Structure formats: C-alpha cells, structure tokens
Amino acid sequence: MQPEMTSRLEPDELETLTSGSAVGGWGNTLTGRLEGAPCPYHNKTTIALAVAEYITRAKQRAGSQKSAYPVLVVGPGIVTGDQNWPKETREVVPGAQAKVIETAARPVPKPAKIGKWLESQGVFVDYEDRFEGMSARQAYREIVKLANTQGRWREKEGFDRQVRQALWQSLRRGANHPPRCRAKAEKPNLLDARIGGYRWLGLGALARDEAHEAEMRRRYSLAQFVSEYRSGQLPAKSVAVMSYETAKLSPGRVPAMTSKLYRITWKEGGVVQTKIIRACTCPTCGGIVSEGYDDDGEALGGEIVTVERAERFIGAKRRYCQAPVEKRIWNPETGLHEITSQDRYGNRLVCGTPLFECTELRREAAARFVQRKARGFFPYLIFDEVHDARAKGTGNGWALSVLTGSSQYAIGLTGTLFGGYCAS
Numbered sequence: 001m002q003p004e005m006t007s008r009l010e011p012d013e014l015e016t017l018t019s020g021s022a023v024g025g026w027g028n029t030l031t032g033r034l035e036g037a038p039c040p041y042h043n044k045t046t047i048a049l050a051v052a053e054y055i056t057r058a059k060q061r062a063g064s065q066k067s068a069y070p071v072l073v074v075g076p077g078i079v080t081g082d083q084n085w086p087k088e089t090r091e092v093v094p095g096a097q098a099k100v101i102e103t104a105a106r107p108v109p110k111p112a113k114i115g116k117w118l119e120s121q122g123v124f125v126d127y128e129d130r131f132e133g134m135s136a137r138q139a140y141r142e143i144v145k146l147a148n149t150q151g152r153w154r155e156k157e158g159f160d161r162q163v164r165q166a167l168w169q170s171l172r173r174g175a176n177h178p179p180r181c182r183a184k185a186e187k188p189n190l191l192d193a194r195i196g197g198y199r200w201l202g203l204g205a206l207a208r209d210e211a212h213e214a215e216m217r218r219r220y221s222l223a224q225f226v227s228e229y230r231s232g233q234l235p236a237k238s239v240a241v242m243s244y245e246t247a248k249l250s251p252g253r254v255p256a257m258t259s260k261l262y263r264i265t266w267k268e269g270g271v272v273q274t275k276i277i278r279a280c281t282c283p284t285c286g287g288i289v290s291e292g293y294d295d296d297g298e299a300l301g302g303e304i305v306t307v308e309r310a311e312r313f314i315g316a317k318r319r320y321c322q323a324p325v326e327k328r329i330w331n332p333e334t335g336l337h338e339i340t341s342q343d344r345y346g347n348r349l350v351c352g353t354p355l356f357e358c359t360e361l362r363r364e365a366a367a368r369f370v371q372r373k374a375r376g377f378f379p380y381l382i383f384d385e386v387h388d389a390r391a392k393g394t395g396n397g398w399a400l401s402v403l404t405g406s407s408q409y410a411i412g413l414t415g416t417l418f419g420g421y422c423a424s
Helices: 011-017 044-061 085-092 113-118 136-149 157-176 210-220 222-230 245-250 312-314 366-373 397-404
Strands: 021-025 069-077 097-100 237-244 254-255 258-268 272-283 327-332 336-340 356-358 380-385 409-414
Touching: 021 097, 044 069, 044 085, 044 380, 069 245, 069 336, 069 397, 085 097, 085 237, 113 157, 136 157, 237 245, 237 397, 245 366, 245 397, 254 312, 366 397, 380 397
Parallel strands: 021 409, 069 237, 069 380, 097 237, 380 409
Antiparallel strands: 254 356, 258 272, 327 336
C-alpha cells in the first residue's frame, strides 16, 4: 500500500521546498513528508511531483481556484521514455496523466512531389530516371507529351492552361532550387521537386505529401496538449514531458547572401600585395559583408566574410548587414526629407538587412512556442538534470531562461553537484 502524503510541512521542510532546487539521492531532505515511507521513495522525481501537490493544496487552503497544473517537465531525451517521468507521474500522483511532447506544433504537411501529383492526375511516368539532369523546359515538354499521349488534360482546355502554367512555375522553381539527388544518382530529378506557388491558387486544395502527413499525424505536439487541456479532454492533473532537443531546436539558419569577386590590397615588407577573393555581399544594399568597417565605410580587408566561411559566420549568431548606407529621413525642423548617413545622435546608419534565412527543417523550438503562445499556461516548471543548462550561451541554457520566465514556479533537479571539472 502506498504511503499517504501529509499536507502539512514543517518550517525546515518548507525552507527546503522554496529553495528552488532538489538533489536526488538525499533521502532525508524531502519537501513533503511521506509517513512511514522507506528511503527508495525519496528521489528527486517524487520530490518535484510532491511540490506540485503541495502548491495545489496551499492555493486551495488560501481560497484560490488555481493549481500547479499543468506541469511542464524538461530534461534529457531519456526522460521521455515510458519507464521514466510518464511512469513515475502515474505512480506518484493518483489520476495524473503524462503526455510526451515530440514537437512544438505540427506543421502543414509538405506539398506533394511533382511525380506523385502527376500520378494523382492520371499521368504515369514509366521510367522516371530519364528526367535526371533535365532542365525545367525539357521536363515540362516531356510531361506535356506524356499527358497528351495518355489522353489527359484534353477535355477542359481552360483548366488545362492553368494547370500547365502552375506546373511550369513549379518546374522552374525546382530548377533554381534543385531537390536532393536520389540514391546513386549524379544529378537531381525535377520529379522530386514540389508543387506550390501563387499559380496554384484557384485550382482546388493543394495536394500534400502523404508520407509526411502520416508522419506528422503520429507526433504529439505542444500546441495539441494546450488545446486539449483547455477544452477539458485531458484531466486536471496533466504533465507535459519533453526533451532538451524539443525545447531548444528551431529550424536553424543558413546564409542568405549574394557574392562577387573583390580585390583586397595590403602592404607586406614595403611591397603592395593584392588578392582576389569571393566576398559575400548584402542582397539589399549590395555592400561587402564584413565584421568591421573603417571611418570611410570601407570593409576591412582582414575581416571580410568570404563564401568559404559564410556558413560558420551565420551559424555563430543571427547576423544583419552592418554596411554604412544613406537613408531618406524626415527632418521636422525643415519639414522635408533629407538624405543622410547619420541619425540625429550622430551614429552611422547601417543597412540592417538579415543575412540569414531558415533551413528547410519544418520545426520550431518548444520554448519559443511557450514564450509566445502559452506564456503562463504552465504554472510549474520542472527542469531535470539542470546542470546541463548551467551555461547561458548554450541551447539548454537559453531554453531554461525562456521557460523559467514563462512560468510562475520553477525547480531544478540534479544529482550531479560536481562533474569533475573546475567549472562545475
């Protein structure tokens, strides 16, 4: 028989509870006393869940209708296993239900590939490998030839023209942004490009990738948890469990810059040296992307971002164009717009265009979703193995700071006070 938990805590136990951290393995420092319970009950998971019950009871005694639920648990990937937090939640809190969060929100399924869309329209390609390495024009002519040969698109000439225009647009976009090559293929196949674009408006619902749609349907999202809890589909005592990766990983960044040949000069031993490099440029102002500029607004030769280091430059942090530019600014004293290179404080005006864009990964960090869409929804945050988030410059540290700022109560759990390094 499971021991009954008392609702009254002693002053020293209350002080331990409000200290904001619990350490696994210290059995006699429980927040919430278990009468007659042996030491195996005294672990950090039980402590953290007992704190949720204590907060709920304390609010009820104060006459409040609020509680500590729903609870958000974040930890390493192993915490989402059936034998970890989900199991212990059911054992420690009667009637509680734990849901494992796999993504922040389920994205709209990807549009169907051109090859699959052709099959849905009754156009069958007997040998798809012949489209390998074809240009957009060659692929378009071959598809139209197959469609006419198989007797498709002949009955409705108006609809046929719109479909052809939409297909041509998708093929051109696929040629400009080639899909990944197939296994053992040397060149991309435009049948793997995806449909979509403004030309498809008015042609009915856009066909979706069935495989991607089925995959997204199997993944439980944080947005779904929030919706089900608010609608009453989940019990009052519900716990959302997610991994560090789900909490912190976003689509990621890739460079979004153009490039051009650029000559740099410098003196070495009294001799002028020159070198031509492929420098990154801003897609808006056309200025050279550099980490530093001189007083005249020229890029410093040793700090110019080349194409070879563009990915590392963007991956370090979000970058914006810092090239000096002239802007048209309103002058209230003269009542006219003036072209100037400085603001009213004498600071140099810069372009400010983002030099990055999101990758093709269709995901968002769950911590950012909580910050923007569910702030205050989770009154109580449990951060398991909190020592993994001690560095504020890491993804785990960022997720901890964002989620802590979006919750009323937060507790960190760890059994590793010292990791063997001087920084521990």
